[in-house]
Amino acid sequence: MLNCIIIDDEQPSINIIASHIEKIPYLYLVTTTTDAIEGIDIVMSQAIDLIFLDIHMPNITGIDFIKAINGKSKVIIISAHKQYALDGFELDVIDYLLKPVSLPRFLKAAQKANLLLKKEKNKSSNQQQHIDNFARNCKFYTLTLREIEIVKLIKEGLSSKEIGETLFIAERTVASHTANIFEKTCVKNKIELLRKLES
Structure with missing residues (x-):
């Protein structure tokens, strides 16, 4: 209506x-x-x-x-x-x-x-579903707030260097967090990570 x-x-x-x-x-x-x-x-x-x-x-x-x-x-x-x-x-x-x-x-x-x-x-409903799935999956995989920030920036297509500049942290710190995220979610790369967190 x-x-x-x-x-x-x-x-x-x-x-x-x-x-x-x-x-x-x-x-x-x-x-x-x-x-x-x-x-x-x-x-x-x-x-x-x-x-x-x-x-x-x-x-x-x-x-x-x-x-x-x-x-x-x-x-x-x-x-x-x-x-x-x-x-x-x-x-x-x-x-x-x-x-x-x-x-x-x-x-x-x-x-x-x-x-x-x-x-x-x-x-709009599909976008909300992706947001809900993402939030639920981040909680399920016990990602920290910093790790969630990094994943959001990965979703936006930023490189590790750009993520570091955005969050005011060293690139090696971003790499360390990213490795932790991959380990927690059992993935090997960023594409697998985003698929898993949005599904």
Whole structure:
């Protein structure tokens, strides 16, 4: 379920988009507003996944609105003005719908948003899984805090010399810690080490 908001200064346009949202089971309309400034407050204070945004509004343009929320939510622009489409895509909007928005065209944009947000969620979930595995495995192999710091820097691709410079320790000390890490985890090289700790 994607939490949505409609921000448009024209109530008839809001009504059409709200009606389309009601027909799509994975969209949930949290609220609507005719004021873009209020819209920024709502987006920054609530968990909004998707914004249906009119680009031509009083007080603040849709482009400035997108810049203000700084990627917190995904945006589908809705406008009667075709000439703003390029600006919107440069700011990484999902789609650009021309008013009046038909249901089939709206559905296509909603499906695109749903797919993109699912992919991002899965990627985030996978990254969290790697972090959880890494933490659990470091504890299992009884790595010290210094050894964990060294492993994290190995993950970033730093050489022993660079690790020493980063942690303000001698390169031979890094080599000694690395040998201890290999022994504790029963591996022979850095590639095996990272595979083992992230699995």
